[in-house]
Structure formats: C-alpha cells, structure tokens
Amino acid sequence: MTGQRQGRWLALYYALYFSALGAFMPYWGPYLQQQGQTALEIGILTATIQATKVLAPNIWGLMAQRWGLGRIVPAAALATALGFLALSWAHDFFSIFLITIGFSFFWAATLPLVDITTLEWAERRGAAYGRIRLWGSIGFILLALGMGWLIARWGMAVFLPVVAVFLLAAWWSSRYLPFAAAGAPPAVPRPALRQELRRGDLLFFLAACALEQASHGPYYAFYSIYVGDHGLGSAAVGLLWGFAVLCEVLFFALGERIIRRVGLHRVLYASFLLTALRWTVIGLWPDLSWIIAVQTLHAASYGAFHLAAVHWVYQRFPALLRARGQALYASAAYGLGGALGALGSGWAWQEMGGPGTFYAAAALSLLGTFLLVAALRPGHAKSGAGHGVS
Template sequence: MPYWRLSGYYFFYFATLGVLVPYWGLYLQSVGFTPVDIGNLIAILMFSRIVAPMVWGWIADHRESRMAVVRLASFLTIASFSGAFFGSSFWWLAAVMLLFSFFWHASLPLLEVFVMRHTASRPGAYGRVRLWGSIGFIVAVTALGPVIDARGPWWVLPALLTMMLGIGSFSLTLPESEMRGSVEHAGPFRQALLRPEVFAFLLACLLMQISHGPYYTFYSIYLEGYGYSKTLIGLLWAFAVLCEIGVFLVMQRLLVRVALRAVLIASFFLAAVRWLLIGHYPESLAVLMLAQTLHAATFGSFHATAMQLVHRFFTGKHQHRGQAIYGSLSFGIGGAVGSFYSGHTWVTLGPTVTFNIAAASAGLAFLVALLLIRQDRS
C-alpha cells in the first residue's frame, strides 16, 4: 500500500475541511452576506454531500479505471472553486459552491475503499492512514487563523485553492493498478442494503451524526456565552482532534482484542455522555476538557470501526456505493438534520435541552446497535 501517498492525500483533503468549516462563513460575511444568506449557501455543501457520493460511487462501481475517477473529481474541484475569485454575488457563489462541493465530496469515498482493501486484514490499520487527515485539519485551522486576523478573510480563498491543489497533486501519485481491485458479482445492491444488520448499522450511524448537530453548529457560540475566550475555545477544538489522532494510533491493537460491534456500541454510549456533560456543565473547564477527550470515541473509534463494517457489509462491485451511502446517510443527511433541529431548539428550548436531545439521539443509536447489530464472528 502506498502509505505516504495516501497519507498526503488525506492530509490535504481534511486540511481543506480545516479551512472551510471554521473560516468560510467569515469570508461570506466579509463580502456582505446576511446570516440567512450564509446559512443558505452553507446548506448547499450539506446537500451535495448527500447526493455526490452516491453518484460517483455508482460511476466507480461500473468502471475499472477508478483512479481516473478520483483524479477527474480532484481537478474538477480545483477548476470549479477557482470561480470564487471572479465574483461574489449570491447566485455566482451558490453555483461555485454547488459545483466544487459536488466534485470534492466525490473522491474521498473512492479512496476509503482502496485503503480498506489494503488494511482489512489488519483491523485498525486504517486509522494510521486516516490520522494524517486529522493532522491536516489541525495544521490548517491553527495556521490560517493568525493570517485572517492580520490580513482579512479574503485569504480563505487562496488557502482553500492551495489545499485543493495538494489533493490533486497527490491523486496523481496513486497507481491505477492498485485501485482496480475486485469487481466480482455480489448480488443486487438493494439486497445487500436491506439486510437487517446493515439497515440497523446505517440507522445507528444516522442517529449518531444527528446527535452531533449542536456541537458542530453552536459549540463555539455556546462557550463564548459563558465567557470563554476565542483562543481557549480554539484550543478545546484542537484538543478534541488530538484525542482523535490518539485513538487512530491505537485502533489496530485495540481491534485485535475487542470486537468491532463492542467498540461501536461503546462509541455511541460515550457520545451520549459527552453531550450531557457539555449541556449541563459548561461552567467547568475540567468537565469540558473531559468531554473533548471523548471525541476520541464519538468520532475516532466510531468512524474507524464504521469503516471496517462498511467494508465487511458491502463487497465486490458494491464497495464504492456502500461507502457512498454510509457518507450520505450519516454525514450528509445526519449532519443536515442535526444542524436543522439544533438551530430551532437552541432558540426555543435553550442549549441544555438541545444537548439533551443530542444525547437522546446518541442513546437511540446505542440501543439500535446493541439490539439489532449481530455479534462479530470473525
């Protein structure tokens, strides 16, 4: 497996996310958009994350030259995002965001299949590649903040373009021969999708991402309201991702000793605990640090285990669409629903109740996994 080339790809892919998530809204605000406009534009990113992986997964499952699909998506991302330098009207940026996110969301699920094929015999080895994405996120988020403070939000544009060029460059280094893989017949995709344990797994993942809505949407605003400085808030975000990296490093040894199902169930349970801690003890920095430590479970062990299960559930020609539907349902639909409900309950019911709802959603994921996902037999 071309470890360093794949690690470089992950680094730049998630470094792009590390620029986009914290700073894209600041750029939109700087060019005069209202909060409603900004919300509508960012919703486009969520929408494309629901649709794009399924479209590109179907294309990849019907082609032998899958790396060509990755490269095409990577360079169309660069070309379409370049439009952001040539206009800043609402409809112009809406078109740019729709196009670049459609292509950007396409390539990662295809690479995930490739990595899982090479690491499936070593449970947890996936995390040693994926951790470079977390490192990329931290580097981008910490490096760009001072630049924006000193020179303004316009620098988000060249930063994003640079990260996307990194994605494209590393896609050129990955060999097509190692991406071809197996295309054997695996039965109808619908049949694989509707197996009870697969349906239960996808439902639990959907509920897990719904539970993250208040955290990703309002965590910084929430802590600022309790008097925490922006510097400290940023450090709490970074600390959580460092904990995520830690769990990626130990997953290979952990999954040799502990069943996938057990790790997944524990991740759901700890997510419920995390949201309760954040919702009820915001005044305590020690409790908030403990809650951020649990990011190791709510993203790290959860995602690493989910990737193993997707690879196990969807075989042969269905692997790319399996990865795509996992991403579309959990991070796409789950993320969109989580942001939507938390936006409404935050104002009407308050932060504590909103995080209680998040904990309930993670608790439902725990029950679904506990009762409906079968015990590992491997």
C-alpha cells in the same frame, strides 16, 4: 511503485484533504456570519454541504465502478478546488447556496473512494487503515490551529485562499494514489446491491450512523460561535478544535488494536454513548475547564465511531461491492445524518438556544444507540462482521 511509497502517497493525500477540512470546518460558520448570514441561513448552508453527501457518493461510486477510480477521484478533486474559489464572488445567500451545492457535490466524491482504496491496500500489505488515516487528523489539527492564528492576525480574508490552496494540493496528490488495486475487472459479474439493502442489519446500522452524525450538527455549525459567545477568541477556538482532533489521532493510532481486543460491537456502542455524554456536558457546563475536558470525547464521537464503522461495512459487504458499501455509509452518516443535523441545529439554535440544542443532539445519539442494538443483535450479525478487524 513500491508498497511503502504507495502508503506515503495515501498518507499525504489524507493530510492535504483534511488540512483543507481543518481550515474550513471550524471557520465556515464564522465566515458565513461575517457575510451577514443569519443562524438559520448558516444552518441551511452547512446542511447543504452535508446534503450533497446523500446522493453524491453513490453517484461517484457508480461512475468509478464504470470508469475507474484513477479518473474519477482526481477530476472531482480539481472541480472541488475550482468550485470553492467561486465563493470569492458570492456574498448574498442565494449565490453562496448555489456555489456551495456545486463544490460540495464534487468534494463528497473523493473520501469514500479513497477510503476503500486504503482499506484494500492495508489488507494486502498487512497494514492498519488507522495508521494511514491518522495523517488526515494531523493535517486537520495543524490547519485548525493555523487558521485560528491567521484569522486572529489578518482577519477572515484569509479563509477562502488558504482552503483553496490545500484543495488544490489534495488534487495534485490524488493523481499518485494506488487506485488500480481497488477496482475489479469489468468482466467479473458483480453481486446486486439491492440484495444487501434488503437485509435488516444494514438498514438499522445506516440509520444509527445517520443519527450519530446528525447529533454533530450543532458542533459543526455553531460550536465555534458558542464558545466564542463564552469569551474565547479565534486562536482559542482553533486550539479547541485541534485538541479534539489530537485525541482522534491517538485513537486512530491504537484503534485497530483496541477493536481486536474488546470487539467491534463494544467499540461502536461506546462511541454512541460517549457522544451523547459529550453533547450533554457542553450544554450543561460551557465554562472553559469543562469545554476542554469534554473535547477528549472526540476520540469516541468521531475517531472510534468512524474507524469501527468503516471496518463493519468493509466486513459486511462482498469484495466487489465494498466501494458501493462505503459510499452508502458515507451517504447515510455524513450525508443524510449530517444534513439533518445541520439543518435542525439552525432551527434549534434560534428556538432553543445553545444549551437546548446540545441536549437535543445528545438525545439523537441515544436514539441511534437503540437502532445500533437492533443492527448488531446476534440474529442480524453476518458472519465475520463485528468480531474484530480483518
């Protein structure tokens, strides 16, 4: 398979994977609300999806190291789609909870492993990871918009089948990805992961990422409900999510160039501070004009954060541990951080209301900034990490 064709398969996988996520994420909260779940239960179920990312990426990363990415990723992708379909027969909290644990455990397996494949493919080809990854964001936009229109027309009954179709399509495309390039020969001795975990910069960095993503908890679990309470319909909700991810796409297209020009550390600091600003504005001014304007900051709170973080981790770990390093990052940021954020937002929403919950989210991102300073201070910086994009 030629390098250009490999790049197309990677782009297609991201487009399908994030199309499923775009159909899922903005409407998971409203779907659960329609199923009769309370705000706390919505927070718990959203936290469950994030909690599986604490252990699952590391478990799957270890399995892929032993049996190969080409076996693990397609199997996990198929199990995700089949597990998600089981939600059709679940209506009470306990049943939804058990099924959510199942499908999200497999869903958490794929993205970090495909990310390391793409990063290594891009390095060999002299290509940009962001230019491949942006197709995922485009897929997210199209389905966030499309689902809003479909739900407005036919109701929440379309939620499960549409998401399942794209999960199945992602499984199909995963069978053609250039996984062989991401593995190392079994005979090559691997450095010990525990040696890396003893370094303070890594622990501070993972903790900072966890807090930054925890601050997104109210956004992922309750944003659609929040703006709906201020008079916006499902189609408008889809437009808001789509517009935010469009801003993310623009950063992915230009991000590596920006990182090379201003430095990886500055991009990371800016992403944390602008995330705090984003949640503060949503809490203070929930009217339409401010809500639209502040969605542009998704380019920072997700786009800049994720692009800079995956490059920092890629540079920070030796080559034979990069897959495990990306799994650790995913576990800390999207697993532990995402779970705590979703669970905490469910409690805060009931006790503090919408504005108070977003103020608390801003405080989490600011706290993460202090930990980031500790991680990136000169005495902790590892050679090559933080000075640009390799």
